[in-house]
Amino acid sequence: MNALRVGLAGLGTVGGGVIAMLRDNADIIAARAGRAITVTAISARDRTRDRGFSTEGLAWHEDPMALASDPEVDVVVEVMGGSEGPARALVASSLAAGRPVVTANKALLAVHGAELAALSEKHGTSLAFEAAVAGGIPVIKALREGLAGNRISRVAGILNGTCNYILTVMREQGRDFADVLADAQRLGYAEADPAFDVNGIDAAHKLAILAALAFGRPVAFDAVHVEGIRAISAMDIAFARDFGFRIKLLGIARHDANGIAARVHPCLVPETAPIARVDGVFNAVVAEGDFVGRVMLEGRGAGAGPTASAVVADLIDIARDRFTPVWGAGSAALSQVPSVAMEQHVGAYYLRLMVTDRPGVIADVTAALRDAGVSLSSMLQRGRSAGEAVPVVLVTHETSEAAIRAALSRIATLDTVTEPPALIRIEPG
């Protein structure tokens, strides 16, 4: 059978990884794909840069859009990134030309996934994106195919390796966020501009994709509630440990009678939960299905190798003509379940205040909680030094987001409360 000819847009870390994998494992890949898979054309910004591999014999296009029409290309691999601009244009025009696309671009799928799925459907062309979520862990395939017969009630995960690395080092070394972030940047685990990662946007893109797949509904990035990890302190990590929890940035989507709630925020997770033990740059995704029960997948969420592994798996599917609709089902078969607003969230909360250590403080705080209908499961006050600010930690029973916010806004007005309170939701894992 003829080789599958790949046009590769983007020659950064991921593009280099794809080239290396197709070259190093050509024998295995040809066996599993039923034919050879070969890069025939590439496009990247700087032609002169030494990337550590030869581009001899490959067609070089200054404009990535040329890959959509190059007659020597059967499938386009887009690993440039960015939800707009060239990436979006290339993917859309390739699909419109009936040319299958493999992309690692979570932002593109999260923001323009509906429109791209429509193009894929109209032209009967694959749009594959295993690499967009959780790197080399085959989580897209697991949700879209492996667990496809299940009604999924919940999907949750550690979806951003940078955040998980920072939180892990903060916990292990008792250091604060800014300090660890600076280190992570030096080590290449965080970008020079880390906002996308540490503010939770990257995880939210991935969660939006997972939720669409898990629940069989159109992708809805705007409906994801997003909070990052900047406000997490070493003190809160230490207190969490005292209560038997670890702090993780989770993406969580749940489908219940009210609809679908999707949120990314730091969580206290019981240290006995499997996901609590997923540390460093590792990612993990948990799915709960009505027949399968709870399934967890864990592995490296980023980097050249894991991302290339996912891209090449998609190429093998395409080489074998294995077709799956973008969101697992055709657009007419997607569900139209409404999104649930964050205010309707119900759960337990960790609340840490800095208060002036004088009589009546705790009475004022607990009265505010009581009046909002929030009941406490435990409280911890550590260190006493009259007149100075000391931390007080409160853990609530299940309550509504609206109630805890009402209590918090009253607590924030107390003149004995010296700093904005830290509020972290508690999740089962």
Next chain:
Amino acid sequence: MNALRVGLAGLGTVGGGVIAMLRDNADIIAARAGRAITVTAISARDRTRDRGFSTEGLAWHEDPMALASDPEVDVVVEVMGGSEGPARALVASSLAAGRPVVTANKALLAVHGAELAALSEKHGTSLAFEAAVAGGIPVIKALREGLAGNRISRVAGILNGTCNYILTVMREQGRDFADVLADAQRLGYAEADPAFDVNGIDAAHKLAILAALAFGRPVAFDAVHVEGIRAISAMDIAFARDFGFRIKLLGIARHDANGIAARVHPCLVPETAPIARVDGVFNAVVAEGDFVGRVMLEGRGAGAGPTASAVVADLIDIARDRFTPVWGAGSAALSQVPSVAMEQHVGAYYLRLMVTDRPGVIADVTAALRDAGVSLSSMLQRGRSAGEAVPVVLVTHETSEAAIRAALSRIATLDTVTEPPALIRIEPG
């Protein structure tokens, strides 16, 4: 599009689960399969038994072989079990008739997988078996498709829920094997005849399948070294804990320069390894690929729901015409790497002896180890009671199976050693 019509052979726990899932989740399944999937014909031993669901409107065949030729059937689901007899005959004749087959039958795949793959290949017909390994965890799909571009160096797993349940209860409650097995039988977690599970055969069937997929070579059940968990004592579990390990029955297949080694036996696993925390009836599989790194999948390994989840996923693949060769590649593209015998295994060992507590005993034991070239990393002797048997635990550095066996056979001849020694291999997890 026309419905995919299923002929179901076997109406036990799994068959009932498949019927329930196709009925309860018909909407989701039709959306993801692109068409309805309906059971039209069934075959089981006892027609009169009440199974809790109606068989009205379904063709009933006394002889399961009729499903291979029933013109109202598009795909055969075989959930009768057994590597020989009706299951084997039905699967072979269905494939020979060009009719795709979904099976949950690990014994059949492990023992006759090569012959069935040849039939599948000859007739261009799917033989799908996600349910054969690790229940609802999509591990076949992960290895055969999701990680398909990787050179896998090792695949390992907790593959038998009965054994994992027994070992977990032994550890948590400090009880002995026979006692916990009896309980497990009462609770339905172990069969009346538990030999297949507790002797490691079931795990070996599954490991043979995983190894064939991971390494792209023909299935080789006879080359798997198999030991069960009958010899594991509460005492060894407690000692393991003192050394920072848990005891798990693992199936492990490794591909190195010498070839492929595949073995099922109890292991000491560091309690910090993710797989060490997989308890009770849960299964887990770890795969290590050259690009993806380490990936772990975890979930329920048995039961009606998880097994049905896997069977239905395979049916959806067939409904969508997604075809994958049985062992991931065509027979001509499979590798012919030799198997490595257990005697060539190299690793660390846990050795527990019962010795008469008198002078010179330890000197004799350590001399035997030294003479065989086995070096020790630690030793523990607990309790002293002159003249009576006391346990001595030795942990070795990496050594060869041949060396430790040579040492053991000399140790067994010492008259101060009162019981057959317990020897358990140590694995990284």
